[in-house]
Amino acid sequence: MNIYVCIKQVPDTETKIKLNSDQTWIDTSGIKWIVSPYDEFAIEEGLKVKAQFPESKVTIVSAGPDRVVDAIRTGLAMGADTGLHIELPETADHFITAQAISKALQKEEKVDLLFCGKEAIDDGAAQTAQLIAAAMDIPALTVILEAQYTENSVQVKREVEGGTIEVLESSLPAVIAAQKGLNEPRYASLPNIMKAKKKEVKKVSLADLGMSESDQKVKLKNFELPAPKAAGRKLDGTPAEMAAELVKILHEEVKVI
Amino acid sequence: MKTLIIAEQRDGTLKKPTKELVHAFSQAGHEVHVLLTGEGVQSLSETIGNYGAHTIHTAEASELKLYTAEATTRATLALVETIQPDAIVASHTPTGRDFMPQVAMKLGAGLASDCHQVTLSSDSITARRPVYAGKASAEVEFVGNGPQCYTIRANSFGNPSEGTSSAKQETLNVDLSGLKTKATSNESGNSGRPDVTEASVVISGGRSLKSAENFEILEKLADLLGGGVGASRAAVDAGFRPHRDQVGQTGKVVSPSLYIACGISGAIQHLAGMRTSKTIVAINTDPDAPIFQIADYGIVGDLFEVVPLLTEEVKKIK
Ligand SMILES: Cc1cc2nc3c(=O)[nH]c(=O)nc-3n(C[C@H](O)[C@H](O)[C@H](O)COP(=O)(O)OP(=O)(O)OC[C@H]3O[C@@H](n4cnc5c(N)ncnc54)[C@H](O)[C@@H]3O)c2cc1C
Numbered sequence: 066m067n068i069y070v071c072i073k074q075v076p077d078t079e080t081k082i083k084l085n086s087d088q089t090w091i092d093t094s095g096i097k098w099i100v101s102p103y104d105e106f107a108i109e110e111g112l113k114v115k116a117q118f119p120e121s122k123v124t125i126v127s128a129g130p131d132r133v134v135d136a137i138r139t140g141l142a143m144g145a146d147t148g149l150h151i152e153l154p155e156t157a158d159h160f161i162t163a164q165a166i167s168k169a170l171q172k173e174e175k176v177d178l179l180f181c182g183k184e185a186i187d188d189g190a191a192q193t194a195q196l197i198a199a200a201m202d203i204p205a206l207t208v209i210l211e212a213q214y215t216e217n218s219v220q221v222k223r224e225v226e227g228g229t230i231e232v233l234e235s236s237l238p239a240v241i242a243a244q245k246g247l248n249e250p251r252y253a254s255l256p257n258i259m260k261a262k263k264k265e266v267k268k269v270s271l272a273d274l275g276m277s278e279s280d281q282k283v284k285l286k287n288f289e290l291p292a293p294k295a296a297g298r299k300l301d302g303t304p305a306e307m308a309a310e311l312v313k314i315l316h317e318e319v320k321v322i
Numbered sequence: 323m324k325t326l327i328i329a330e331q332r333d334g335t336l337k338k339p340t341k342e343l344v345h346a347f348s349q350a351g352h353e354v355h356v357l358l359t360g361e362g363v364q365s366l367s368e369t370i371g372n373y374g375a376h377t378i379h380t381a382e383a384s385e386l387k388l389y390t391a392e393a394t395t396r397a398t399l400a401l402v403e404t405i406q407p408d409a410i411v412a413s414h415t416p417t418g419r420d421f422m423p424q425v426a427m428k429l430g431a432g433l434a435s436d437c438h439q440v441t442l443s444s445d446s447i448t449a450r451r452p453v454y455a456g457k458a459s460a461e462v463e464f465v466g467n468g469p470q471c472y473t474i475r476a477n478s479f480g481n482p483s484e485g486t487s488s489a490k491q492e493t494l495n496v497d498l499s500g501l502k503t504k505a506t507s508n509e510s511g512n513s514g515r516p517d518v519t520e521a522s523v524v525i526s527g528g529r530s531l532k533s534a535e536n537f538e539i540l541e542k543l544a545d546l547l548g549g550g551v552g553a554s555r556a557a558v559d560a561g562f563r564p565h566r567d568q569v570g571q572t573g574k575v576v577s578p579s580l581y582i583a584c585g586i587s588g589a590i591q592h593l594a595g596m597r598t599s600k601t602i603v604a605i606n607t608d609p610d611a612p613i614f615q616i617a618d619y620g621i622v623g624d625l626f627e628v629v630p631l632l633t634e635e636v637k638k639i640k
Pocket of ligand 1: 102574
């Protein structure tokens with residue numbers, strides 16, 4: 066099978082976000098970049114499917130500035146075969162990201178399975194997997210906790226609200242967006258990290274795909290940091306007094322209960 | 323503005339975030355069209371009308387009984403072609419976030435997802451969305467053609483109220499031949515409590531709860547308030563709660579009217595998931611716990627003592 070795993074490089078979760086001077090984006094200086102955590106489940110799933118169908122090839126795809134090659138190398142170190150870097154500006158929207166990935170993959174070997182994380186933890190938009198699927202006209206199965214594969218079909222369990230599970234069947238090719246719990250991502254061993262440095266990472270630009278930044282559909286503007294919160298009120302008294310006062314405030318003043 | 327809202331129902335029950343959207347957009351003066359899909363759901367279209375919709379378009383088919391993104395996308399595209407809306411809106415729920423990107427791509431339109439601050443006038447929608455898990459936010463500007471597509475976080479508009487319906491009822495026929503995905507069954511989570519992303523009150527517990535059983539203390543309070551129960555990652559990693567209850571940057575992002583953090587330190591990744599809550603209460607033994615920096619009301623105390631006392635107090639006012 067030809068397996069593709071689309072991953073995003075995002076700021077480490079500890080990052081303190083600062084804005085650039087004209088508030089058109091964040092200030093990316095000094096940020097430590099990581100592979101978005103849900104994408105690690107996507108990579109692992111690709112490798113698991115390869116173990117099931119040993120003739121398979123796993124390609125790690127990432128769209129973004131040059132720095133994302135490090136994320137691709139992380140996937141290669143986990144055991145993927147090859148990489149594809151689609152050069153995109155930092156500020157690209159999800160629409161052109163998905164269009165670019167879909168167009169780039171048309172030039173590659175036929176897609177059988179494409180894995181993504183269920184969302185990236187930087188913008189939490191949860192769009193790209195479904196956008197790619199729609200652009201390629203194949204099904205998207207998102208927030209997947211369990212999957213069973215045959216040569217040409219997949220059965221999945223999808224997590225929705227309240228812990229309800231939807232059971233779905235789909236033909237392949239399909240896009241699968243991984244939820245935590247789908248598998249346990251492996252750690253890259255030192256020899257594999259060394260080997261990954263020698264694996265091929267192909268580069269494709271927007272222009273190569275006949276696209277430009279102006280194909281974008283939405284733009285983010287007027288970035289703001291959350292307004293600093295006014296100091297809250299610590300209640301005093303015995304626990305019973307504090308509990309009574311809190312319930313009174315929530316009921317009578319704030320009217321939330 | 324002509325706005326199409328995609329209704330969401332599960333097992334014949336209309337989802338609260340749908341009522342919220344229909345009510346808010348109708349109140350703002352939009353011509354609200356609603357797409358309702360399912361099988362045997364006609365009675366829900368009456369309810370939707372009560373929240374102010376202009377027209378309800380119902381598509382019924384066995385392929386729509388259990389939700390799939392593919393069938394819902396087809397139905398949405400069929401309706402978009404007939405009514406040509408200016409905007410298409412769904413809730414940012416596991417359902418809305420699943421099919422809306424597919425609708426947007428098929429229409430070549432932009433999608434603003436997970437909008438949490440939405441300002442409406444009769445002819446415009448201004449939406450901001452959190453970025454970097456709420457550590458910042460940004461306004462979404464549409465720069466391409468096509469209808470503007472939005473998914474909106476539950477509880478962004480406040481509680482909807484029901485009136486009397488003057489809605490038109492239409493039937494939508496959708497070609498559902500050749501679908502590639504099939505929903506075979508649903509396994510119910512069956513906790514009886516609302517999901518943390520939908521609940522208007524969320525009571526969360528951390529590592530300090532010490533066991534899965536102890537969460538019963540929080541559940542009692544949550545059930546009295548009709549709320550959901552959330553957890554920190556430390557509590558989830560310790561196996562006290564399932565991952566679906568985790569609030570934070572690698573869990574769920576919630577925005578309830580009231581969030582009560584019990585024995586949660588307030589790590590940056592946890593704050594990312596709940597800082598947009600309207601009122602935040604923290605209960606913690608450590609007066610210097612970072613959670614107090616974003617709490618509106620704080621109680622320095624032992625949750626095992628304070629939470630049952632709160633439950634008793636709430637019983638008095640109920
Ligand atoms: C990549 C990454 C992603 C992460 N994502 C998330 C996420 O999505 N969500 C999340 O929550 N965390 C996340 N974390 C973990 C986060 O950094 C914290 O470790 C975690 O939130 C701490 O959980 P806690 O507050 O329950 O535990 P602790 O930090 O151990 O805090 C326990 C608190 O309970 C108080 N306490 C103890 N006993 C009592 C008592 N009897 N009564 C009252 N208070 C008491 C203590 O004073 C303390 O403040 C992530 C971390 C990483 C690295």
